Amino acid sequence: MSNRPEPALEQARESDRRDPLRSFRNQFWIPNKADGGEQLYFCGNSLGLQPRGVAAAVAEELGAWRELGVEGHFKGARPWLAYNDLLRGPMAELVGAKPLNVVIMNALTVNLHLMMVSFYRPRGQRRQILIEQQSFPSDRQAVESQIRMHGLDPQECLVEIAPSGDSRIIEEAAIEDYLAKNGERVALVLWSGVQYASGQFFDLKRIADAAHNAGAMCGFDLAHAVGNVPLELDASGVDFAVWCTYKYLNSGMGAVAACYVNHEQSARADLTRLHGWWGNDPRSRFEMRPEFTPASGADAWQLSNPPILAMAPIRVSLELFQQAGMARLRAKSVEMTAYLERLIRSELADTIEIITPAEPQRRGCQLSLRVRAGRAAGRNLFERLEAAGSIPDWREPDVIRVAPVPFYNRFEDCWQFVRQVRKLTGKA
Numbered sequence: 001m002s003n004r005p006e007p008a009l010e011q012a013r014e015s016d017r018r019d020p021l022r023s024f025r026n027q028f029w030i031p032n033k034a035d036g037g038e039q040l041y042f043c044g045n046s047l048g049l050q051p052r053g054v055a056a057a058v059a060e061e062l063g064a065w066r067e068l069g070v071e072g073h074f075k076g077a078r079p080w081l082a083y084n085d086l087l088r089g090p091m092a093e094l095v096g097a098k099p100l101n102v103v104i105m106n107a108l109t110v111n112l113h114l115m116m117v118s119f120y121r122p123r124g125q126r127r128q129i130l131i132e133q134q135s136f137p138s139d140r141q142a143v144e145s146q147i148r149m150h151g152l153d154p155q156e157c158l159v160e161i162a163p164s165g166d167s168r169i170i171e172e173a174a175i176e177d178y179l180a181k182n183g184e185r186v187a188l189v190l191w192s193g194v195q196y197a198s199g200q201f202f203d204l205k206r207i208a209d210a211a212h213n214a215g216a217m218c219g220f221d222l223a224h225a226v227g228n229v230p231l232e233l234d235a236s237g238v239d240f241a242v243w244c245t246y247k248y249l250n251s252g253m254g255a256v257a258a259c260y261v262n263h264e265q266s267a268r269a270d271l272t273r274l275h276g277w278w279g280n281d282p283r284s285r286f287e288m289r290p291e292f293t294p295a296s297g298a299d300a301w302q303l304s305n306p307p308i309l310a311m312a313p314i315r316v317s318l319e320l321f322q323q324a325g326m327a328r329l330r331a332k333s334v335e336m337t338a339y340l341e342r343l344i345r346s347e348l349a350d351t352i353e354i355i356t357p358a359e360p361q362r363r364g365c366q367l368s369l370r371v372r373a374g375r376a377a378g379r380n381l382f383e384r385l386e387a388a389g390s391i392p393d394w395r396e397p398d399v400i401r402v403a404p405v406p407f408y409n410r411f412e413d414c415w416q417f418v419r420q421v422r423k424l425t426g427k428a
């Protein structure tokens with residue numbers, strides 16, 4: 001038997017050698033399989049891998065606390081009082097916003113609630129919230145509870161737009177159509193940037209325009225979009241957006257989330273907003289006045305002083321984004337996702353269906369797969385993949401999500417993954 005690798009594997013390795021971002025893989029810890037050797041980690045859509053610089057960054061802040069105590073707020077390499085200012089610039093760049101309109105705080109669902117307090121203000125017959133069918137359960141549950149908080153009935157006020165036909169794809173035209181016919185009843189359109197189960201990347205400007213043309217507010221959940229696809233929040237005109245940082249932003253489990261508030265909205269004096277001392281104008285925050293004087297921009301929504309130890313990983317991660325550049329990451333992502341798609345279509349078409357849109361501009365790096373034989377076969381394949389050290393993830397009812405992340409995945413990983421699926425389904 002020859003030791004020479006197969007031509008297709010050699011091709012994948014050649015693509016890796018040509019990859020201008022290949023050295024970034026060394027900046028991350030790649031988990032090992034139970035029996036040694038690196039995992040085929042395809043789960044950056046759920047929990048991004050740990051950048052190697054994180055431990056030192058957390059240790060630095062622990063050191064500052066140890067050595068400076070309370071004075072660490074004002075002294076040291078990175079005074080804690082200004083920590084958000086270190087992060088908001090690079091974070092704003094990732095979402096296409098001005099730094100003033102972005103703040104890092106809380107967790108995603110908390111921020112979603114804070115945003116809905118301000119931007120879901122049902123009046124008269126305008127009281128519906130429009131979301132996608134099969135939206136992330138936390139979002140749906142948050143929406144439902146906000147509706148109830150206003151004394152309204154979710155049966156009437158929570159409206160879900162369904163995918164077309166048998167597909168899992170929701171056409172933007174379906175949202176426009178609903179709004180054209182029922183717009184005067186809609187108070188808020190809350191939409192995902194990239195749909196968590198199908199991997200569909202929506203035309204966000206089109207959705208914000210449709211919402212605004214109907215007189216409704218618009219907000220985005222960018223959990224699966226940020227760090228994955230290019231975003232232009234300011235240009236989209238959206239009123240607010242929320243996202244987490246533990247997926248493509250590689251900032252660790254339960255990491256601190258972020259929030260965008262459109263400049264025009266944040267400048268309004270008539271907004272309802274939940275207040276806490278950290279939302280005050282920093283120039284008067286420590287005068288300890290009883291009344292609230294809002295900070296400008298998104299900062300006014302802050303409630304509490306920021307958890308620095310939990311924010312240090314975000315700083316490291318954003319530095320990597322600055323070095324790699326979102327445009328280059330996206331270019332590699334488009335190429336590598338198309339490569340994985342080609343392999344699946346050519347080698348597994350009779351076993352596996354891809355439910356993610358085929359057009360690169362309608363998806364990020366995640367491909368959502370369905371095993372044609374049904375849920376039980378899909379679940380079984382997923383479990384055997386995991387046992388073999390391939391780490392996609394599973395989303396009920398029947399989806400295996402595979403995300404080749406441009407920071408640390410290789411073309412060879414995609415090849416090995418497909419080979420493993422072929423083996424486990426008796427094809428190789």
Ligand SMILES: Cc1ncc(COP(=O)(O)O)c(C=O)c1O
Nearest residue numbers: 107108109110136138196223244
């Ligand atoms: C689309 C979406 N929304 C909301 C959440 C909930 O996030 P958190 O637990 O950080 O509030 C997640 C978590 O994965 C998500 O993917």
